[in-house]
Every structure is written in C-alpha cells, then in structure tokens.
Amino acid sequence: MASPIPYDPSKVERLQKAHDEGYVVGLHEATGVVERKDIDILLLEQPLTFNLFLLALYDLQNDPKLIESPMGYFEIAGIHGLPKRPWNGDQNKREKGYCEHAEIVFPTWHRVYIAMMEQAIYLRMVKIAGDFHDSKDHLDAAQKFRLPYWDYYRPRDYGVTFPGVIRGKQTSFPYEFNIPQIFNLEKVVVRAAPEGNKKTLSNPLCSFWFPFEGGLDNERDWTLAQGFSKGHTVRHPLKFSKEERQKNPNLRKDNLFQGDNQKLQDTLNEHRACLLTTMKYMLLDENATSGYAKYRYFASRKYHPGSRCYGSLEDFHNSMHDFIGSEGHMGTTSIAAFDPVFWMHHCNIDRYLAVWQAINSDWFDDDPDELKKPLYPFLSADPHATKGYWNSSLSKQTEDFGYVYPDIVPDNAKATRNNFLKLEAWSLNPNPRAPAGREPLDLSSALVFTKHPEFTPLNWGRNSTNSATTGQIPLSDMIANEIAPIDIQAASPLNKAYDWFIDNSVERMALNGSFGIYYFIGPASGAIDVPPERYIVAPTLAGISYNFAGHEEACSDCARHASEKLKVTGTTYLNPQLADYVRIGELRSLDPEDIKPFLVNRLKWRILTANGKEVNPRILARDNGLEFNITSTLVTGPEESPDRIITEHPEIVAEIIRRSS
Secondary structure (H helix, E strand, O other), X not given: OOEEOOOOXXXXXXXXXXXXXXXXXXXXXXXXXXXXXXXXXXXXXXXXXXXXXXXXHHHHHHOHHHOOOOXXXXXXXXXXXXXXXXXXXXXXXXXXXXXXXXXXXXXXXXHHHHHHHHHHHHHHHHHHHOOOOOHHHHHHHHHOXXXXXOOOOOOOEEEEEEEOOOOOOEEEEEEEOOOXXXXXXXXXXXXXXXXXXXXXXXXXXXXXXXXXOOOOOOOOOHHHOOOOOOXXXXXXXXXXXXXXXXXXXXXXXXXXXXXXXXXXXXXHHHOHHXXXXXXXXXXXXXXXXXXXXXXXXXXXXXXXXXXXXXXXXXHHHHHHXXXXXXXXXXXXXXXXXXXXXXXXXXXXXXXXXXXXXXXXXXXXXXXXXXXOOOOOOOEOOOOOOEOOEOOOOOOOOHHHHOEEOOOOOOOOHHHHXXXXXXXXXXXXXXXXXXXXXXXXXXXXXXXXXXXXXXXXXXXXXXXXXXXXXXXXXXXXXXXXXXXXXXXXXXXXXXXXXXXXXXXXXXXXXXXXXXXXXXXXXXXXXOOOOOOHHHHHHOOOEEEEEEEOOOOOOOOHHHHHHHHHOOEEXXXXXXXXXXXXXXXXXXXXXXXXXXXXXXXXXXXXXXXXEOOOOEEOHHHHHHHOOOEEEEEEEEEEOOOOOXXXXXXXXXXXXXXXXXXXX
16 A cells, blocks of 8 residues: 655755756655545545645746746646747757657656656645644645546536437436536635635636746747637637627627636537547457557557557547647647646546556567657656656656556556456446446535535436435436437347447648547538537537647657658547437447448548638648548457457448548
8 A cells, every 4th residue: 555654854855956956756755655646536535735735736836936947837837848948958959849749658758747747746835834833734744745637537426418419409427527626616715824724726726827927928939829828728718600609799709718618528528438438448458459458559649550559548648638628728739738637637647557557568569769768858867867868668667756546456457457447437338337436526525615606516416326215316307308328239130249430540740730530420411510619519529539739840749740741540439429329210230231321421520720720631631641441349258358350441431532522
C-alpha cells in the first residue's frame, strides 16, 4: 500500500534547490510513493490536501513573481506550445515548442511533463502549509498530495438524457459521465492561512487567465492561435449558426469568452461508449490478435504500414481533447496546456499507460535509440540521463516519480486486466449497474462546495438501480421516449457479436493545425441536418477522429512532420450508433450482410478545423493521403481473454465515395 513518508525539511530543501534550477526530480525522495486519485475522491476524502492544492495552483497562476518564472504555471504550460521562445533559456534552443505527438515517446514525454507540474504544485503547497497556525497538520496533508486524475468513466450523477437518432426522441442512460463539477464552478470555498478561515476564491481549476504582461505576444503568438479567447481559457465556446443568428438578431458575434457547459456534458455522455470500447480493445488484447500488445502500436498515432492498429493511446487522447475543448483552447496543441483540466486529463492518460504496462511486457521494442532519445526540455541529474535530459528508459516506472495508481495490482497482469473490466468497462453492459465503489459520489459535504449557489447535488430521483427498495420512480418511467437497451448478439440471426470500426490515415500536417473527421450515420436521405457549430453533439454523429496538431510555425516537430509528410491513423467505433438503429427497427442486425448496404446508404463524413472551419474531404484525399477503411471484428471467447477475427471491407468505402462523386 503506497503511503507518504513524514515531512523532512532537509529533503524538501534539496528538492526546492533542484526545482529552482529547472530539474524534474519527482516527489519520491521528499514524500515517498503515494497514490494518485480521481479528483472527486481527493476533494472528498482529503479536504485538507485538496484545499492546499487549490491555494497552491491559484498562486502558481496568479502570483506576479511567478508569471515569468520558469517553474510558474504560465511557463510550464507554455512548454507544450506557445509562447514561441525557448523555455528557461534551454540549452537546446528549441524555439518552436517541445511537445511530442505522433511519436513513440508521446506517453513518456507527457509523463515527465505532468511530474514537473506536480512537483511545482507540491512545493508551493509546502510553502503555504507553513503559513498556517497548525502547520504540522497542513504539512502532513501536503505529503499526501499527488496530482489527481479525471477518471472519464466514473459516473458523476444518476440519469442522463440526450437527443436520440430520431428527431424529437431521447436516448437515456442510468448514469451521467459529466466533467467533474469542480472544473465548471467559477468560485470555490477554501480555508486560508493563517487561521483557516473560509473565503471565496476564483477557481484555478475552472480556467486560466492569461497575464497582461509577460504572457502571449499579440503578434508573435496569438497570430498562431486565432479564433480563441485571449482573456482566459474556455471549453466549448458559444458559437452560433447562420440559422440561429437569423432567428435572434442579438446573436451577432460568437461568444469566445463563455463556455457552453451543456454542450460539453452532452458530448461526453454521447461518446462515452465509443471511446471506452476502443480503450477496452487496446488494453485487453491479451492474445495480441490486433497488435496493441506491442508498445509502438499502442503508444502513438504514427502510421505503420502493414499494421492493423489504427487506434492508439494517443488517438484516444486526441478525441478527449476535442470532446473537452471543442473549439476552445483544449482543442489545439499550442494553447491546450493552459487550460487547468489539461493536467487531470493527462494524468488519466498516464494512468491508462500504467495499466497497459502492468498487463504487457513490451517497452519501446527494446529500441535503444528511442529509449535514450532526450525528452526536451526536462532536465535530469540522473547519471543515465541523455545529455542531461530525461529519456524514456528513466521514465518507465511511475514509482521513480513517487506515485502509483489504485487500479494496478503489482506483478499480476490478470488481476489488473480484471480490475479494468470491473471498474471501467462495466458501463458497456446493456443493463449496467455500477460496482461497489463506482456509484456517483455525494459531494454535498465537501468544503469547496459549501453553500455554493452553482453546485448541483446528486439527482437521487434518477437512481433507478435503487428504485425497488426506495420506492423511487424507475428511470425508464421518468424519461419519455426512452430507447430500451438491447443485446446485439442476441439480435443477430447468426448469434454472433460483430464490432464495427471506421479507420483513417492522413498526413498529420494536412491543414497545418488540428482538425477533426466527423462521421455521421444519418437518415436514409443521407442529409446532415445540423450546422457545423453543432456537429459534435449531433444525434446522428457516430464518432470523431481528431488530429491534434500545432502550426509548423510554432512547433518544431510539426514542422518536421510537415516536411516528411508524416501520416497518422485513427479509429472510430461505430456500434453505439448502429445499435440505436437496431433498437428502433431500421437495421436488422450488425451482421455483415445487414451492415454493408446500411453504411453505404447512410455513412457520411465531414472535416472541421480546430476553430470550426469546414474543409472538403476530397482535397485531403487528393493532396494529403486521406484514406478510409471499414473493419469488422468478430469477438469470441471470454470477455477477459477474447479471440478476435478482423475483416476489412474496402468495398463499403469505395461505394460510398463512388456514390458521392
């Protein structure tokens, strides 16, 4: 069981000295090995630690002395993209960003990056803890800190509805998988030093306010990130379609300064099953039938000719960036890390990497060049560092940074795999019920939400799982037009379970920035009857493949990828949308003989840039190698160790393209 060691000022002083010199050390020596936790669990179970976390993060973001400090929030976040200058006068002199995407080191580079921010927050927490009258209790609480993760598949409430595939109808699910409330509230309640009195604080987890001085330059930086709020980070900024403007003359301009929380929540709930199933495929590929047991296929979107692995940890991560940010800051690499949710998002991506590591033995294919590649600009004093920088060999073990994840059973791949099935994949069942420890948490007693006018308590009335014993109305009786769950395998005339995917490959820098491929399975007429501003929450949207990229003018790797015409891949799971059509009787089954004509008649795709501009897919097909393929996977055997027969269906895409010409 991971637990912190007692506070030792001499160890913290050594860490502070290394930190001030720009070194990433991790918290192992200063605090021991401690579990990272889901953010709601941290705020509920360790209120003193969470209180210090908020105070420290606020200081890192707002203290004038830290704005231009290499270890302040702005400068650390800027390593991922803008500002367009070397970090901390880095010896490497890399003037156009450091972040690694579409490379095998994508997961390990971000592991060290998160550890750098974690280290900065901890040291600020220690400083603040010393200012309290009861400093010993607060220093003990700081020892327990690790940057929390956002577990996307921990339900946050009971009962959710969103538009169904039939106009005017609703789809429902007994649990909500929203973004945790702490990320949405503009103000929070904290206890301040020295006496611990309550006060209201601008929530440093809600958004980051860009500094007026010493921040991003209007000419050098913001010209490379046009169409985004320059005041503070925003998720799903309010944008209006031509039809909405015609109906309401007051909607003259998009509101880039305000986020649309309902759109964010709908997006996360609508696309839950699509992404979760893809991650399940990648983590549970015990028999290596699809290749995800090989690290380089799991880690990166980089195209590997001959491989059937179109998905990846990075591809999953990219989609979450789009779902969280849409046309906001999280949707583009150059400014994504300024949004505070970035860090909890990446902690969860790192958690999936750790789970994969616990299940699989491969690590970088034992490629010495990749293992020793320096992870700029993260300085390391370890004698095995590469030119004084961290490398992927050093960053393999989370314990070396001072943290572990609760999902992992050491030296037991089978138990770790079963943990994932039990704690994450349960919601994919036709009639899901959250296992013990995964029910939505009652956060009403948490200090940060004390008498908060915007805090929403649990909707116990929609807890359909307890209706038999509590006398509450079942969810199915509360929601009109609910589409009942269905067992897809039982609906198959062949009594087989087919999974359907659409894969793509394209040049990463095709549009010199981020863009998304939006897949629609709509009515027989084939019309996409929603404006681009609403694509991400369209009822007929089957999924998204998001290409998370920067501008080559602001990103060294992006410039190299552009010159190399580097291709990347993505995959999108289609079954959730197809199952809706089975439920309403417009599709007989998911067997190939039913699916092929159905997709030919109904599958369409569109492309949008990060700031919402529509691009003709034919241009990317002609100039940038955009290609698609439909694959089916016949799943047999036990869930914890399935066999998969993969079949490609290029004739489906060929016929769709022929008919659209």
